[in-house]
Amino acid sequence: MVVGFLLRVFSAVLYYLHTAILFTWTDYKTIFLPITVFACATAPVRSFTDLLQCWVWVWFHQLLCNVSNQARSREEDRLNRPWRPLPSGRISESQAYALRWATVLLCIFISSIYDQDLVLTTLGLVVTTFIYDELGAAGNVIGKALCTAGGYASFELGATTIIGANHEMDSVSVTAVIISGILIFTAIQAQDFPDVEGDKAVGRMTFPIYAPELSRLLTLFATVAWSIFLSWFWGVGPISTTAFISFGIHVGMRYYLWRTLEADRKSYLIFNVWLMAAHVLPLHARTSVLAF
Template sequence: MVVHFILRLLSAVRYHLHTAVLFTWTDYKTIFFPITVFACATAPVRSFSDLLQCSVWVWFHQLLCNVSNQARSCEEDKANHPWRPLPSGRISESQAVVLRWATVVFCLFLSSIYDQDLVLTTLGLVAATITYDELGAASNVVGKALCTAVGYAAFEVGATTIIGINHAMDFVSVTAVSISVILIFTVIQAQDFPDVEGDKAVGRMTFPIYAPELSRLLTFLAIAAWSVFLSWFWDVGPISTGVFIGFGLHVGLRYYCLRTLGADKTSYLIFNVWLMTAHVLPLHARMSVLAL
């Protein structure tokens, strides 16, 4: 009897952990790794304990956003991501809503372990998700970009604060986050190109749907311009500058020239590598590691 109970418990735990991973799966490349890399480079990281605490904080806050976004986007996910928990039937919409608010409570508790400012950071992220998912910002080109930029800022502030000395941010950290917010606001449409058909199906207006040609041109120009600006601002060496600018031109040109669904999915993967690379550049202000 006891063995049977333990086996059933382990099976249930495994099932729910798998469900949580499916909720977060597509955003490891867009949130978890870029944010963690950003915090490690900007703070910078000084111990494995700090890295572990940062990773836990980021993952649960990512879960918060993912469940919030997916709890009411089942129809869209049937087209774009049919394996997610809701369209695949692993969890019901009502259960997802309960999980969403339970995750909010847990994230507030997690932030309260550190200090009041981090609780405010979590509340800021919650406000951004509500505006995005419940108040219709996801269906507006500017509103979507603005909420996403605010959300990234909350993630970056929280992660960098946890890793930073005395759990605080200094001038370099604040500067890096400020630049990152503007960067995300101007290039976030890169994530929308692979999802055009699903977004059309649910009536969501994204930049690639609103202006197919202009959105690709501006994405190319924005990535190229940011590659030049960030190399100059963080004063990295000539070889590092050439490599980063060349990488940015490659990513931007892919978006402009290669327009199939498969190409857009690959471009988005490469874009996230470019974004993580951009998030590493503030480390040069700390340690001059990119002087070449």
């Protein structure tokens, strides 16, 4: 009888863990990995313990954002990602809303373990997410870009603070977060190209829907311009500069020239690799590792 009870508990834990992973699955490449790389390079990382704490903080905050977003995008996900917890029936809308606010409290608690400033970072992410999902900023081109940039900045502040010496930010870290936020604001439309049909179905206005040609042209310009600027700003060496700029040109040209759904999905994956490369560059300010 005890064994049966334990098996049921274990089965339930696996079920809900699987559900949580499904909520966060598509954003490991867009949030978890880029934010981790940014924090490790910018802080920089000093021990595996700090890295593990960073992973925990980022994952639970990612879950917060994912649950909030998906609680209101069930119809869109039926078209684009039917395997997610809501369209697949693993969780009800009322349960998703309850989980959404439970994760807020959990994230506040996790941040409170460190200091008040990290709690404020969590609250900033909660406010940004609320504006994005509950107040309709997700359906507005500028509002979406602003909220996404603010969300990324919150993630970067939190992750870098946890990994940094004495859990503090210095001038290099602050500068890197500011630059990254502006980069995200100008290039975040890269994530919208693969989701055009789903966004149209729910009446969401994204940059690729509002201006199909201009959005691709500006994505090309943004990736190239940021590659040039970041290489210059962080003072990396000639070979590193050439490689990074060439990568940026490749990413931008993919978006501009290859416009099928499958091509856009692959382009967004490559964009995130480029973004992670951009996030590594601040490490050069501390170690000159990219002087070649």
